[in-house]
Amino acid sequence: MGGTPPSAGTRTANMRLRRTANRKRAGPGQRDPDRTRAEVLSAARQEFARLGLAGARVDEIVRIAGVSKQVIYYHFSSKDELFKAALLSSYDEILANNLEYLRKAPGGSPERRLRNLIVHLFDRIGSHREVISLIVEENRYRGQHLRHSTLPYLSSKPIVEHLEEILREGAASALFKPGIDARQIFLDIFSMCLFYFTNLYTVSAVIGADLSAANEIRRRRDHIVHSVMSSLSPGC
Amino acid sequence: MGGTPPSAGTRTANMRLRRTANRKRAGPGQRDPDRTRAEVLSAARQEFARLGLAGARVDEIVRIAGVSKQVIYYHFSSKDELFKAALLSSYDEILANNLEYLRKAPGGSPERRLRNLIVHLFDRIGSHREVISLIVEENRYRGQHLRHSTLPYLSSKPIVEHLEEILREGAASALFKPGIDARQIFLDIFSMCLFYFTNLYTVSAVIGADLSAANEIRRRRDHIVHSVMSSLSPGC
Amino acid sequence: MGGTPPSAGTRTANMRLRRTANRKRAGPGQRDPDRTRAEVLSAARQEFARLGLAGARVDEIVRIAGVSKQVIYYHFSSKDELFKAALLSSYDEILANNLEYLRKAPGGSPERRLRNLIVHLFDRIGSHREVISLIVEENRYRGQHLRHSTLPYLSSKPIVEHLEEILREGAASALFKPGIDARQIFLDIFSMCLFYFTNLYTVSAVIGADLSAANEIRRRRDHIVHSVMSSLSPGC
Amino acid sequence: MGGTPPSAGTRTANMRLRRTANRKRAGPGQRDPDRTRAEVLSAARQEFARLGLAGARVDEIVRIAGVSKQVIYYHFSSKDELFKAALLSSYDEILANNLEYLRKAPGGSPERRLRNLIVHLFDRIGSHREVISLIVEENRYRGQHLRHSTLPYLSSKPIVEHLEEILREGAASALFKPGIDARQIFLDIFSMCLFYFTNLYTVSAVIGADLSAANEIRRRRDHIVHSVMSSLSPGC
DNA sequence: AATGAATGAGGGTTCATTCAT
DNA sequence: CATGAATGAACCCTCATTCAT
Numbered sequence: 012m013g014g015t016p017p018s019a020g021t022r023t024a025n026m027r028l029r030r031t032a033n034r035k036r037a038g039p040g041q042r043d044p045d046r047t048r049a050e051v052l053s054a055a056r057q058e059f060a061r062l063g064l065a066g067a068r069v070d071e072i073v074r075i076a077g078v079s080k081q082v083i084y085y086h087f088s089s090k091d092e093l094f095k096a097a098l099l100s101s102y103d104e105i106l107a108n109n110l111e112y113l114r115k116a117p118g119g120s121p122e123r124r125l126r127n128l129i130v131h132l133f134d135r136i137g138s139h140r141e142v143i144s145l146i147v148e149e150n151r152y153r154g155q156h157l158r159h160s161t162l163p164y165l166s167s168k169p170i171v172e173h174l175e176e177i178l179r180e181g182a183a184s185a186l187f188k189p190g191i192d193a194r195q196i197f198l199d200i201f202s203m204c205l206f207y208f209t210n211l212y213t214v215s216a217v218i219g220a221d222l223s224a225a226n227e228i229r230r231r232r233d234h235i236v237h238s239v240m241s242s243l244s245p246g247c
Numbered sequence: 248m249g250g251t252p253p254s255a256g257t258r259t260a261n262m263r264l265r266r267t268a269n270r271k272r273a274g275p276g277q278r279d280p281d282r283t284r285a286e287v288l289s290a291a292r293q294e295f296a297r298l299g300l301a302g303a304r305v306d307e308i309v310r311i312a313g314v315s316k317q318v319i320y321y322h323f324s325s326k327d328e329l330f331k332a333a334l335l336s337s338y339d340e341i342l343a344n345n346l347e348y349l350r351k352a353p354g355g356s357p358e359r360r361l362r363n364l365i366v367h368l369f370d371r372i373g374s375h376r377e378v379i380s381l382i383v384e385e386n387r388y389r390g391q392h393l394r395h396s397t398l399p400y401l402s403s404k405p406i407v408e409h410l411e412e413i414l415r416e417g418a419a420s421a422l423f424k425p426g427i428d429a430r431q432i433f434l435d436i437f438s439m440c441l442f443y444f445t446n447l448y449t450v451s452a453v454i455g456a457d458l459s460a461a462n463e464i465r466r467r468r469d470h471i472v473h474s475v476m477s478s479l480s481p482g483c
Numbered sequence: 484m485g486g487t488p489p490s491a492g493t494r495t496a497n498m499r500l501r502r503t504a505n506r507k508r509a510g511p512g513q514r515d516p517d518r519t520r521a522e523v524l525s526a527a528r529q530e531f532a533r534l535g536l537a538g539a540r541v542d543e544i545v546r547i548a549g550v551s552k553q554v555i556y557y558h559f560s561s562k563d564e565l566f567k568a569a570l571l572s573s574y575d576e577i578l579a580n581n582l583e584y585l586r587k588a589p590g591g592s593p594e595r596r597l598r599n600l601i602v603h604l605f606d607r608i609g610s611h612r613e614v615i616s617l618i619v620e621e622n623r624y625r626g627q628h629l630r631h632s633t634l635p636y637l638s639s640k641p642i643v644e645h646l647e648e649i650l651r652e653g654a655a656s657a658l659f660k661p662g663i664d665a666r667q668i669f670l671d672i673f674s675m676c677l678f679y680f681t682n683l684y685t686v687s688a689v690i691g692a693d694l695s696a697a698n699e700i701r702r703r704r705d706h707i708v709h710s711v712m713s714s715l716s717p718g719c
Numbered sequence: 720m721g722g723t724p725p726s727a728g729t730r731t732a733n734m735r736l737r738r739t740a741n742r743k744r745a746g747p748g749q750r751d752p753d754r755t756r757a758e759v760l761s762a763a764r765q766e767f768a769r770l771g772l773a774g775a776r777v778d779e780i781v782r783i784a785g786v787s788k789q790v791i792y793y794h795f796s797s798k799d800e801l802f803k804a805a806l807l808s809s810y811d812e813i814l815a816n817n818l819e820y821l822r823k824a825p826g827g828s829p830e831r832r833l834r835n836l837i838v839h840l841f842d843r844i845g846s847h848r849e850v851i852s853l854i855v856e857e858n859r860y861r862g863q864h865l866r867h868s869t870l871p872y873l874s875s876k877p878i879v880e881h882l883e884e885i886l887r888e889g890a891a892s893a894l895f896k897p898g899i900d901a902r903q904i905f906l907d908i909f910s911m912c913l914f915y916f917t918n919l920y921t922v923s924a925v926i927g928a929d930l931s932a933a934n935e936i937r938r939r940r941d942h943i944v945h946s947v948m949s950s951l952s953p954g955c
Numbered sequence: 956a957a958t959g960a961a962t963g964a965g966g967g968t969t970c971a972t973t974c975a976t
Numbered sequence: 977c978a979t980g981a982a983t984g985a986a987c988c989c990t991c992a993t994t995c996a997t
Contacts, residue, residue: 082956084993203439241478241479242473317984320969534859551980561972678914683858684860686909793961798987798989
């Protein structure tokens, strides 16, 4: 993070610039710090997502990453910093994913584009639960690890702007109500999509249904799309 | 919530009947197991909500509750069981609160009643973040602590039924679209209300606004009400 | 114990005199201290024999005896004292058993009587491993629990005297060597009998045979008889 | 025994090969895992011998060994495993000692060799009570720690074979009875020697003499030698 | 920059014992 | 005397972290 621009898209935020991009791997004495860092971060994301910051074990991260313990302390200096790096790398991934989406996003009517966006967000969240688990965890710590970082903001800015444009166009063509706050709609979408997956188990118990079943997931996705679209309808 | 004793039928499993109603608190040599249990549970909810199951410290719970450590193991046998008890007692509280709400809920048009319900849920969640923190945490453990318990289901059943009735009546008088699945609307409401508070910090960072500010909370609440009502409007 | 004479033979050493011998058992509020004591002691012997003084759990003794915990502290004042009482009650039992044996012991030639004695000791030890386990344990504590007690001495005195007589008679009739120290022969017998059962598992591993098998036990018993008899033979 | 390193083939399973022979002891930051292990094992043997598996305190072992607590869990993973290692290291020592004895054992007549063997075993046991205390303790746990280990068997095999040879030769030259089972004689010897020291305190109380006195020990040793020799005499 | 070994502080849990009723 | 509730001191064990090599 820091001054490092997340230019590469998929690179980890904390990653320092390295001129030597490809070095040979030489067996035990590994000499590719970037790769090592990436492997540690991946392992860390896994473990932190599964057990939270307090529940995660440095030893386990070390085991998963297949590195020695000192590597972690050399690169990240503490468990807390490692969590921070893992968290930020998740936002990095979100940003990359969002940019990728926008690059490929289909055109067409505002309705079609909105529908597509909602489906995309729902599906992405459903298939990246590790990422949302880290984010949910961060709230337990009151966002202390992403203070002073603009990465979270940057990560979703393109999507919010995309949504703003959709709403503006929709309002212009009287498809949607005018004067809608894109951020609130973004929150609506995000809330419903993310909540579904982060609270799968307790909500299943509350609702009395297994929300992890494929048909329930599909139904929910359809409903969210329908619900958001309906709420924007100028007829209301 | 708070001191509200849940009605007899909905008490947490382990809780034994109170034998005497009022007793003094006599310093170290306390002899009121139910009260002791309740105090431990309250402390546990606090600590687990703050730091999660893994992060919570039994010593800290003990300190907050003002009891000796063995009390916890005498009454709950393990940290995990204590978490379970704390979690279930939260659902107990939710149920009690829901019943209380329904008892006092205003009548009037379906629209008015729905609006009132959403506002109530939003406000309650906003003022009981401890409870939702426990529930969010439970999802990390895949709902293992509330398996074999019907309490979560029972806790929200009255509200879902209440919502069903509102939707039915609204549809009958052509205020709402017909054929709406109350559970999905319940999820919509619940998602948006709960998500707002559980993800306050990360979403603030993402949105670039302090969502904990009173005016942001008010705005969000109004939007959720508006959004849900709109999505049900038959015009759409 | 103290001044209490172990007259009754089978009574526990520590047992205090009670005039009221038989009282009715009145359900939960049991009113027979002697019986209670005996049940606690029996449970204690079991538990101490199984796990040793340090490994035994007061809670478990309480559970086995089916009494409340305070009973133990009322009657025995501490775990250590309870162990002492259990140990002494074992010597009590040994004494009773020895007296019983001598009362019924067959007459006949010294050889026959000696043979019978050895077989009896071997069998008794084999069928009272609980007792020997306590005794073995007591050696770990350097005999501190039976200091100042003459019960151990008294418990075996009759047997040693019996053996002395056998040896004297045997020597007189030239069946055995003269001038044999009965105590050493007693030790020979006792060593071999007791060792077999107290070291069953490790010796099995050392010997490479399962010494707990019935045929191994029989073979060993026969050998011990043979060995002791041989060693006394004047021919040697 | 003591510092005698067991020959390569008979080392305790967990023991890794030493990489360097002599290194300095440099206070806190010690870097000699083998030495650390050995010191922990020595302390463990002491403590386990004194108080048994349940009674021994890991903290005390740590204190005696002068290492930090984690060292124990790093090297042995649990108190139980440490006990197992201590126990097996004792058999290691026994084996080493036995081999040492056989290497130096005097020749001469079977009688002389047998007499020498008995004396050796008696003296060794008397001077290594720590070892036998561990072994006696292991019987409380039904030999569970040496299951799947052939070390106990191997440790005494040379001695049993030595005894077999003595008996065979003695029988050939009509000094001993023919057809004697060496294992039973081994048990006779072992029983009497080991029992004397493991049951010193209770037997003293029973016999009414202080068996720890030097003259009693000498007398007992002479008697055991005499007793075993006599029992083998063909005249009987 | 990598590794195995080591550590101090504390983690959850248990235990013998006592107190209030 | 009986009981359930409570305690404080330890107990075994773990963890994030660091050091020597």
